[in-house]
Amino acid sequence: xxxxxxxxxxxxxxxxxxxxxxxxxxxxxxxxxxxxxxxxxxxxxxxxxxxxxxxxxxxxxxxxxxxxxxxxxxxxxxxxxxxxxxxxxxxxxxxxxxxxxxxxxxxxxxxxxxxxxxxxxxxxxxxxxxxxxxxxxxxxxxxxxxxxxxxxxxxxxxxxxxxxxxxxxxxxxxxxxxxxxxxxxxxxxxxxxxxxxxxxxxxxxxxxxxxxxxxxxxxxxxxxxxxxxxxxxxxxxxxxxxxxxxxxxxxxxxxxxxxxxxxxxxxxxxxxxxxxxxxxxxxxxxxxxxxxxxxxxxxxxxxxxxxxxxxxxxxxxxxxxxxxxxxxxxxxxxxxxxxxxxxxxxxxxxxxxxxxxxxxxxxxxxxxxxxxxxxxxxxxxxxxxxxxxxxxxxxxxxxxxxxxxxxxxxxxxxxxxxxxxxxxxxxxxxxxxxxxxxxxxxxxxxxxxxxx
Amino acid sequence: xxxxxxxxxxxxxxxxxxxxxxxxxxxxxxxxxxxxxxxxxxxxxxxxxxxxxxxxxxxxxxxxxxxxxxxxxxxxxxxxxxxxxxxxxxxxxxxxxxxxxxxxxxxxxxxxxxxxxxxxxxxxxxxxxxxxxxxxxxxxxxxxxxxxxxxxxxxxxxxxxxxxxxxxxxxxxxxxxxxxxxxxxxxxxxxxxxxxxxxxxxxxxxxxxxxxxxxxxxxxxxxxxxxxxxxxxxxxxxxxxxxxxxxxxxxxxxxxxxxxxxxxxxxxxxxxxxxxxxxxxxxxxxxxxxxxxxxxxxxxxxxxxxxxxxxxxxxxxxxxxxxxxxxxxxxxxxxxxxxxxxxxxxxxxxxxxxxxxxxxxxxxxxxxxxxxxxxxxxxxxxxxxxxxxxxxxxxxxxxxxxxxxxxxxxxxxxxxxxxxxxxxxxxxxxxxxxxxxxxxxxxxxxxxxxxx
Numbered sequence: 066x067x068x069x070x071x072x073x074x075x076x077x078x079x080x081x082x083x084x085x086x087x088x089x090x091x092x093x094x095x096x097x098x099x100x101x102x103x104x105x106x107x108x109x110x111x112x113x114x115x116x117x118x119x120x121x122x123x124x125x126x127x128x129x130x131x132x133x134x135x136x137x138x139x140x141x142x143x144x145x146x147x148x149x150x151x152x153x154x155x156x157x158x159x160x161x162x163x164x165x166x167x168x169x170x171x172x173x174x175x176x177x178x179x180x181x182x183x184x185x186x187x188x189x190x191x192x193x194x195x196x197x198x199x200x201x202x203x204x205x206x207x208x209x210x211x212x213x214x215x216x217x218x219x220x221x222x223x224x225x226x227x228x229x230x231x232x233x234x235x236x237x238x239x240x241x242x243x244x245x246x247x248x249x250x251x252x253x254x255x256x257x258x259x260x261x262x263x264x265x266x267x268x269x270x271x272x273x274x275x276x277x278x279x280x281x282x283x284x285x286x287x288x289x290x291x292x293x294x295x296x297x298x299x300x301x302x303x304x305x306x307x308x309x310x311x312x313x314x315x316x317x318x319x320x321x322x323x324x325x326x327x328x329x330x331x332x333x334x335x336x337x338x339x340x341x342x343x344x345x346x347x348x349x350x351x352x353x354x355x356x357x358x359x360x361x362x363x364x365x366x367x368x369x370x371x372x373x374x375x376x377x378x379x380x381x382x383x384x385x386x387x388x389x390x391x392x393x394x395x396x397x398x399x400x401x402x403x404x405x406x407x408x409x410x411x412x413x414x415x416x417x418x419x420x421x422x423x424x425x426x427x428x429x430x431x432x433x434x435x436x437x438x439x440x441x442x443x444x445x446x447x448x449x450x451x452x453x454x455x456x457x458x459x460x461x462x463x464x465x466x467x468x469x470x471x472x473x474x475x476x477x478x479x480x481x482x483x484x485x486x487x488x489x490x491x492x493x494x495x496x497x498x499x500x501x502x503x504x505x506x507x508x509x510x511x512x513x514x515x516x517x
Numbered sequence: 518x519x520x521x522x523x524x525x526x527x528x529x530x531x532x533x534x535x536x537x538x539x540x541x542x543x544x545x546x547x548x549x550x551x552x553x554x555x556x557x558x559x560x561x562x563x564x565x566x567x568x569x570x571x572x573x574x575x576x577x578x579x580x581x582x583x584x585x586x587x588x589x590x591x592x593x594x595x596x597x598x599x600x601x602x603x604x605x606x607x608x609x610x611x612x613x614x615x616x617x618x619x620x621x622x623x624x625x626x627x628x629x630x631x632x633x634x635x636x637x638x639x640x641x642x643x644x645x646x647x648x649x650x651x652x653x654x655x656x657x658x659x660x661x662x663x664x665x666x667x668x669x670x671x672x673x674x675x676x677x678x679x680x681x682x683x684x685x686x687x688x689x690x691x692x693x694x695x696x697x698x699x700x701x702x703x704x705x706x707x708x709x710x711x712x713x714x715x716x717x718x719x720x721x722x723x724x725x726x727x728x729x730x731x732x733x734x735x736x737x738x739x740x741x742x743x744x745x746x747x748x749x750x751x752x753x754x755x756x757x758x759x760x761x762x763x764x765x766x767x768x769x770x771x772x773x774x775x776x777x778x779x780x781x782x783x784x785x786x787x788x789x790x791x792x793x794x795x796x797x798x799x800x801x802x803x804x805x806x807x808x809x810x811x812x813x814x815x816x817x818x819x820x821x822x823x824x825x826x827x828x829x830x831x832x833x834x835x836x837x838x839x840x841x842x843x844x845x846x847x848x849x850x851x852x853x854x855x856x857x858x859x860x861x862x863x864x865x866x867x868x869x870x871x872x873x874x875x876x877x878x879x880x881x882x883x884x885x886x887x888x889x890x891x892x893x894x895x896x897x898x899x900x901x902x903x904x905x906x907x908x909x910x911x912x913x914x915x916x917x918x919x920x921x922x923x924x925x926x927x928x929x930x931x932x933x934x935x936x937x938x939x940x941x942x943x944x945x946x947x948x949x950x951x952x953x954x955x956x957x958x959x960x961x962x963x964x965x966x967x968x969x
Contacts, residue, residue, distance in 0.1 A: 151640035211727035275663035
């Protein structure tokens, strides 16, 4: 009797022009990966050839660090992720040059209207034939508030309260039309069946939305919903709403705890553990030997000045002046954060556990933004991935690259074949939609369900 | 001495699945043109082969007539333009399958945030290599308000006030970065030149927006701005901000007056008449003879029941119960409108001038939404277009089709070659950007200009 091994899900987190803050300075890096759409398309098509489940774009609706830039801090002119293509327009464009890969973009619930978001992601699902996903976030950085009429950032708890209601409205709008609502019957002249069109009539604390959405039910029922918050309200929101959870996990035991905790919360929302795929980030640094991989990583770190690393860390240290602490002293304690709470906690836990200096913390955060770095041979990296998968620490990984395109191509050409050889990653797409490939059910339209 | 004749600009207004409300019922019509992206792409590529300046999508953020549908009016289940692809995502996707044609989408200033709109259109300009345009509108239909937390529609004057400020913010954000701001210098590690990044720091009645936009200056300096409002504040906003004006004009003299009026207003904003291209809509019905064309039009009209026509007219007759008036009586007077003001005036002027019955007005509006219908041979249609062009009634036309794809293909394959033969339409694109083809200047970045 052969039982099929548990299969990895893989996302390509396209953190262009490189997730490592000095990655773009690598001799092989192409820094134009931040804005050149043809290069984005190249990555998407490479990911599709490698059979990734999905590509994924994070997002912020501001230039990060603009407060500091305004105050005259020139260190930040050495940070690379300043401008980028807006992710939803980018997804729609990438849909045209790809056929199977999933397409997930971030859009904030803090500074958008649910009708607009429901509609845009529905449209991308239609354009892509059922491959679209929405990474639902609450805005994380203070800089964003200033672009949306606010002096200060919205309180963390209120952001989550709004996010939950935002999701309910979006999910409700996605059920505006049953799958067979449109008749387009030339003979009778009837375009649609009124019984299969549904008003939402949502009246809540943050939103009053009548509907119906002016977009039909989508090819995969509705777009996939991803989430990345790992704080207490973030976990609860994920259990309630998410199909995919992106997370930063560096330790096996903590990852297992997170995995069990989030999946364990699903029951109270009438969902099952299999309804959520948990995908921590990993950053591969591949060498022919362990030593060569370490040398590669060291060479990258050598491109990163301490002051740039510290400037990047400052995003997570609001409330104290991180620049006033000695670089080789201990990582100072932080006041409670109002944004990126879980990431901040991860950083502090790592610093305490490993007894790291401020310099070490800053350089580590700049290198991987809190994600796990796997420095080693193809075999070592595959071992680590397999270990976590089989230990129920994850359902798969979000692969994040230090720069583009070299490490991205190397992972696709070297690590993925090894995962396939081990029988833990697909050798062909399971189906045409993102839900097919992730093994997720097509959600029933609530009105069709009520009809019985 | 040969002087080049004044050249037509042509837009393809893709009013899918057909601008004529019964067009989709035509035996040759493909009603799936409302949602099938592959069909949208086919239209865009046909338009590009025909050398159109641009394609254009209108938009509303609601299902039209939802009030009536909610009240149980089943007539509206026979109206075809109920759902559609969201235009900005669609533009981005169409950019990938085209190389030269302009890509213009509508986005409302009433129910969006300027930062999001500035960014999305900037991104599409980057993705398309400088072919993007934004049709700036204020929301026209009452149904939209209910999807955005409002019980009633925003007052007309306030919508325009907000629109002006919205435009100022968007235009300001588009100047956030000078063209040479990004250095990406691996050696020094400097990513961008701080002197060429600019905060907006806008503080207004409707918006407080700090900036900078997280998108660089676009390939054509900034996206083209189109506008379609023809009311008094609409004309003023156009003179101040628009590169293109879409308008509904059915009479030569009125079109000449509109043309002169809008162009005449440009001076007060430091602009010239050439800075605005005025493009009325036309709907062609092409026959090998005039009689055949008329028969085609009559056959189309025969597919349109009176009650469906009346339901469509009701959009422009808020404030009275249009259904209570006798169909063969005179068109009743209307109270002052709060939306689609100029279109309503056009309809009333037409009704009075031609002494039309309610039935005639309803059928005329359903057939062409207030636009001019040219029923005749290729020669007749080209004559009409040339006459208006040479009479300074327009800079070109927005071509609107009763259904797809037949009339669209016929115009491309028959009328455009005739326009080319007459020397009033291009035989090759002038350049890679929409501004190149429209003959519009690339706007200088305000900060680069100030630098001198």
